[in-house]
Structures are given as structure tokens and as C-alpha cells.
Amino acid sequence: MSRNDDRSGTVEPVDGLSETTRRFLKGLASETRQQLVLGFAGGSELTVGQVAERAGIAHSTASEQLTLLRQGGLLTARRDGKTVYYRADGTGIGNALAELQAILAVCCPPQEPSPKHTR
Numbered sequence: 001m002s003r004n005d006d007r008s009g010t011v012e013p014v015d016g017l018s019e020t021t022r023r024f025l026k027g028l029a030s031e032t033r034q035q036l037v038l039g040f041a042g043g044s045e046l047t048v049g050q051v052a053e054r055a056g057i058a059h060s061t062a063s064e065q066l067t068l069l070r071q072g073g074l075l076t077a078r079r080d081g082k083t084v085y086y087r088a089d090g091t092g093i094g095n096a097l098a099e100l101q102a103i104l105a106v107c108c109p110p111q112e113p114s115p116k117h118t119r
Helices: 019-028 031-038 048-055 059-071 090-107
Strands: 002-004 011-013 075-080 083-088
Touching: 019 031, 019 059, 019 090, 031 048, 031 059, 048 059, 048 083, 059 075, 059 083
Parallel strands: none
Antiparallel strands: 002 011, 075 083
8 A cells, every 4th residue: 555745746654564574475476487377387396406507597687586586476396315306385475465565455446337328
């Protein structure tokens, strides 16, 4: 939720998003990360190397992108020896979406459709 500041015309946050949800949005802000998330559909569990190969990006780039997705609650990781496996974090995604929906319902509630005019 926000309010307009009459002096500068800017919008200031009043009750902003949680840091977790801000990170969630940052995770989705990149088309590359959006595509990476889609690779985890159906419960797929992938390593950094597998993600890099599928996406056609460098291992280091995949690692950086996966870290941002994990920090945003979009992915979870588990270690098995030296290998880290990533998968979609349904709980983290659900929590962030619920917060966004609640905030948007207050700041920008859906409007009733206007009646159609016939001639």
C-alpha cells in the first residue's frame, strides 16, 4: 500500500512487501531466471551443471542465477556430497504469491465490470 506525496508527486510505501517477497520479485525480474524456473516444472531436480547445459549458459552464470532464485524462495537446494540439487519451492512460491495477492487486493482492488451499452 502506498500514498502519494503531494510535494513531489512520488509514491511512498506505507506497508511494504516483506524482504522475502521483494527477493521473490527480484528472482522473477530477469527473463533468464524466468526460463530457468520453468526448467523445474513437474518436480524436476537439477544440478548447476544440468541447468547451465539446458539453458546454454556458463556454469558460473547458472550458479549466480540459481542463488538469486533460491534467495527469492523460488527454489530450494539440497546437498548430496559435493553436488547441490535444486528444485522448485512450492511453499516459498505460494507464500510470496499470497502476500502479493493480499497487498494488491488492498491497493488495487478489482473493479466491477461496467455494464455493456447496446445501441
